[in-house]
Amino acid sequence: MYNPSSLNAEEFICHDEALASIAYASENRNNLGLVDSIIEKAERKKGLSHREASVLLACDVPEKVQKIYALAERIKQDIYGNRIVMFAPLYLSNYCINSCSYCPYHAKNKHIARKKLTQEDIVREVTALQDMGHKRLAIESGEDPLNNPIEYILESIRTIYSVKHRNGSIRRVNVNIAATTVENYRKLKDAGIGTYILFQETYHKQSYEKLHPAGPKHNYAYHTEAMDRAMQGGIDDVGIGVLFGLERYRYEFAALLMHAEHLEAVHGVGPHTISVPRVKRADDIDPDEFGNGIDDETFAKICACLRLAVPYTGMIISTRESKATREKVIRLGVSQISGASKTSVGGYGSPDSEEENSAQFDVSDNRTLDEVVCWLMELGFIPSFCTACYREGRTGDRFMALCKSGRISDCCHPNALMTLKEYLEDYASEQARRTGSALIRRELGNIPNERIRYIAAERLEKIAAGQRDFRF
Numbered sequence: 001m002y003n004p005s006s007l008n009a010e011e012f013i014c015h016d017e018a019l020a021s022i023a024y025a026s027e028n029r030n031n032l033g034l035v036d037s038i039i040e041k042a043e044r045k046k047g048l049s050h051r052e053a054s055v056l057l058a059c060d061v062p063e064k065v066q067k068i069y070a071l072a073e074r075i076k077q078d079i080y081g082n083r084i085v086m087f088a089p090l091y092l093s094n095y096c097i098n099s100c101s102y103c104p105y106h107a108k109n110k111h112i113a114r115k116k117l118t119q120e121d122i123v124r125e126v127t128a129l130q131d132m133g134h135k136r137l138a139i140e141s142g143e144d145p146l147n148n149p150i151e152y153i154l155e156s157i158r159t160i161y162s163v164k165h166r167n168g169s170i171r172r173v174n175v176n177i178a179a180t181t182v183e184n185y186r187k188l189k190d191a192g193i194g195t196y197i198l199f200q201e202t203y204h205k206q207s208y209e210k211l212h213p214a215g216p217k218h219n220y221a222y223h224t225e226a227m228d229r230a231m232q233g234g235i236d237d238v239g240i241g242v243l244f245g246l247e248r249y250r251y252e253f254a255a256l257l258m259h260a261e262h263l264e265a266v267h268g269v270g271p272h273t274i275s276v277p278r279v280k281r282a283d284d285i286d287p288d289e290f291g292n293g294i295d296d297e298t299f300a301k302i303c304a305c306l307r308l309a310v311p312y313t314g315m316i317i318s319t320r321e322s323k324a325t326r327e328k329v330i331r332l333g334v335s336q337i338s339g340a341s342k343t344s345v346g347g348y349g350s351p352d353s354e355e356e357n358s359a360q361f362d363v364s365d366n367r368t369l370d371e372v373v374c375w376l377m378e379l380g381f382i383p384s385f386c387t388a389c390y391r392e393g394r395t396g397d398r399f400m401a402l403c404k405s406g407r408i409s410d411c412c413h414p415n416a417l418m419t420l421k422e423y424l425e426d427y428a429s430e431q432a433r434r435t436g437s438a439l440i441r442r443e444l445g446n447i448p449n450e451r452i453r454y455i456a457a458e459r460l461e462k463i464a465a466g467q468r469d470f471r472f
């Protein structure tokens with residue numbers, strides 16, 4: 001029985017409800033009156049139910065699909081402006097006792113180089129990331145209680161925050177580690193993490209169990225209920241996601257939104273972010289094996305429909321996607337992207353062949369951070385290295401309330417400009433500096449509040465004079 005308020009995975013991600021939603025969407029996909037009424041509802045920026053959003057995803061009337069894309073662009077612009085938040089993943093360890101069929105870190109893979117960063121290695125990695133200009137990381141690790149216990153993760157977070165190289169610092173560490181206990185989530189919260197991220201991989205229980213035949217991750221309920229434990233442990237911001245390509249995308253789409261509805265119903269706040277990774281070729285992994293790959297057009301439509309369904313939830317895309325795909329979806333709703341990522345353990349500090357052999361999957365965007373920054377600015381976006389919200393206590397429902405009131409732009413816009421200015425001063429190429437300075441001058445005028453505009457201008461001058469880390 002479908003019950004978004006239940007704490008039982010199979011009730012809030014109800015299989016029958018997901019199937020019924022797909023069937024309803026299929027029957028109604030060209031019901032133009034219904035499609036229009038759902039688009040009109042989405043225009044109010046209050047979101048859509050998983051069923052309503054499923055109808056839009058299924059609709060294939062070209063004129064309506066264009067309307068969905070246009071609205072996604074408008075909502076993106078209204079809520080997030082032209083800012084794109086930058087981050088990089090940091091792989092701590094690829095030791096893993098799980099058996100995920102899509103991941104080369106699975107325990108049976110004997111020829112991948114296994115590596116775990118020491119604290120000295122972490123200092124080297126973080127220094128290299130800081131020297132590129134990164135301020136926000138997502139740490140990644142396999143699940144292995146002996147090699148990567150929670151104490152190791154906590155120590156690594158402390159090390160990351162402690163590194164201050166030249167003007168560099170990592171100001172927000174998001175964490176993507178396996179589902180764990182309330183007690184461990186509390187420890188992560190106390191260590192000052194930003195978002196706790198965990199991908200569901202697939203919401204389809206039967207497929208989930210097949211794709212994770214052994215190891216702790218086999219337990220569907222434990223994995224699916226992880227965000228409830230994280231929130232019980234005091235973590236306000238959680239990031240959910242599906243690994244597209246494993247199961248049928250319409251099922252995953254409906255279930256992903258059911259998960260968001262569940263978090264809202266139980267904790268009063270939905271997910272902070274949604275990630276939309278697609279399964280990639282990797283060491284001993286062939287994505288075609290799963291038979292559910294989605295083309296770029298479907299992928300873009302998923303992003304657009306998510307933007308309409310959960311307008312205030314950030315959307316993340318990684319370097320799994322190519323420059324061309326990224327260009328398309330940052331217009332349609334994606335608000336955070338990674339840049340210059342290495343998916344190998346130790347790949348930033350010493351990118352030699354052994355480390356590359358520890359890579360998790362092939363990346364499709366191999367550009368440097370500076371190239372990504374230039375590209376974004378040339379497209380009219382503001383690359384933002386901002387980490388202010390969680391450092392100012394704007395997390396969970398406080399963040400959402402501010403977001404929904406529209407007042408968040410008074411913070412985000414100047415913060416984006418100030419952190420971009422830091423990037424230009426400390427790390428940028430000549431070309432980035434030229435383009436960025438003109439962009440900042442132009443965008444300063446777009447801060448609506450006069451007082452904030454004045455303070456931001458003052459702070460930009462102070463940054464040019466060598467001061468750092470201002471925030472609204």
Ligand code: SAM
Nearest residue numbers: 102103140141142177178199243279280282361
């Ligand atoms: N080990 C943790 C867990 O089990 O949730 C999280 C860390 S794992 C390094 C991060 C994510 O990488 C996984 O959740 C999965 O979705 C993704 N991933 C694994 N194999 C992949 C592949 N071949 N292509 C794309 N993404 C992959």
